[in-house]
Amino acid sequence: MKPGAALMKHFLQIKDLRAEEYAYLFERTRVIKTRFKNYERYTPLVDRTLAMIFEKASTRTRVSFEAGMYQMGGSVVHLTTGDTHLGRAEPLEDTARVISRMVDLVMIRTYEQEKIERFAAHSRVPVINGLTNEYHPCQILADIFTFIEHRGSIQGKTVAWVGDGNNMANTWLQAAEVMGFKLHLSTPSGYEVDHAVAGVGDRSCFEVFDHPMRACEGAHLVTTDVWTSMGYEAENEERLKAFVDWCVDEEMMAVAQPDALFMHCLPAHRGEEVTAEVIDGPQSVVWDEAENRMHVQKALMEYLLLGRIG
Numbered sequence: 001m002k003p004g005a006a007l008m009k010h011f012l013q014i015k016d017l018r019a020e021e022y023a024y025l026f027e028r029t030r031v032i033k034t035r036f037k038n039y040e041r042y043t044p045l046v047d048r049t050l051a052m053i054f055e056k057a058s059t060r061t062r063v064s065f066e067a068g069m070y071q072m073g074g075s076v077v078h079l080t081t082g083d084t085h086l087g088r089a090e091p092l093e094d095t096a097r098v099i100s101r102m103v104d105l106v107m108i109r110t111y112e113q114e115k116i117e118r119f120a121a122h123s124r125v126p127v128i129n130g131l132t133n134e135y136h137p138c139q140i141l142a143d144i145f146t147f148i149e150h151r152g153s154i155q156g157k158t159v160a161w162v163g164d165g166n167n168m169a170n171t172w173l174q175a176a177e178v179m180g181f182k183l184h185l186s187t188p189s190g191y192e193v194d195h196a197v198a199g200v201g202d203r204s205c206f207e208v209f210d211h212p213m214r215a216c217e218g219a220h221l222v223t224t225d226v227w228t229s230m231g232y233e234a235e236n237e238e239r240l241k242a243f244v245d246w247c248v249d250e251e252m253m254a255v256a257q258p259d260a261l262f263m264h265c266l267p268a269h270r271g272e273e274v275t276a277e278v279i280d281g282p283q284s285v286v287w288d289e290a291e292n293r294m295h296v297q298k299a300l301m302e303y304l305l306l307g308r309i310g
């Protein structure tokens with residue numbers, strides 16, 4: 001075992017870190033973002049390499065990790081299924097053993113969570129979940145940091161989730177339990193969150209609503225996501241019909257808190273899960289949310305590689 005290996009942390013789902021570690025990460029994010037905005041160089045990851053493995057498409061995740069790593073002085077190797085032996089049936093475990101002897105950190109976007117867990121089990125270096133069918137923890141880090149920037153602590157607040165019981169919904173649910181806020185969930189019948197998958201023990205951190213309007217009542221944040229996630233494209237036609245009443249519109253925003261925010265992890269489909277009036281309207285913070293992916297991930301990479309600073 002490498003020296004320090006016992007202390008190595010992976011970030012595969014929200015439950016992997018504790019509330020006080022998130023508090024630290026959000027504070028570091030603030031510092032790192034401020035430095036970036038002031039054009040101050042901050043390069044603690046010189047000579048460190050991040051390997052990014054994409055088995056699904058990405059715009060934000062790729063650019064935010066790649067730009068973030070370069071800004072911190074490190075470098076990046078970008079891999080996809082098609083241009084590696086992953087697409088030619090080399091066992092994932094062998095890929096993990098090999099890659100983690102050459103780089104310092106690995107980010108993976110893939111299908112089943114079980115795959116990233118197997119990779120991490122055979123990796124010598126920290127592994128970050130860049131989205132699986134079950135979770136998208138880096139996105140929720142960015143979302144919560146964005147909430148804190150605009151409104152202060154999320155503790156005790158209410159977040160309304162309108163739409164699919166997907167990877168984002170599962171991750172919001174875990175975050176509600178770990179960070180102490182309430183999640184109002186409204187999904188069409190047949191697309192509910194699977195609580196066994198979300199893995200949440202405290203049932204008081206969420207409430208389920210049949211009607212999306214009811215879920216939005218009094219919410220401090222209303223959020224949604226695509227009706228058809230990557231990997232589920234074959235279900236698109238039936239989802240278009242099932243989700244038709246789960247479009248976040250101005251009526252839903254009107255029953256939330258007067259200063260409620262709107263978030264969407266993007267990419268968005270205006271006229272499906274959200275109207276143009278809402279996503280392009282005054283309550284929407286989706287562009288800050290997208291930008292903050294980079295800042296929170298810089299803090300996360302620093303934490304996983306260097307531990308606490310100061």
Ligand code: CP
Pocket residue numbers: 057058059060061062131139265266267
């Ligand atoms: N929100 C998000 O993860 O976007 P990408 O799919 O573009 O990476």
Ligand code: NVA
Pocket residue numbers: 131136166167168225226228229230265266267
């Ligand atoms: N739920 C979406 C999120 C995309 C960032 C998907 O998995 O495709």
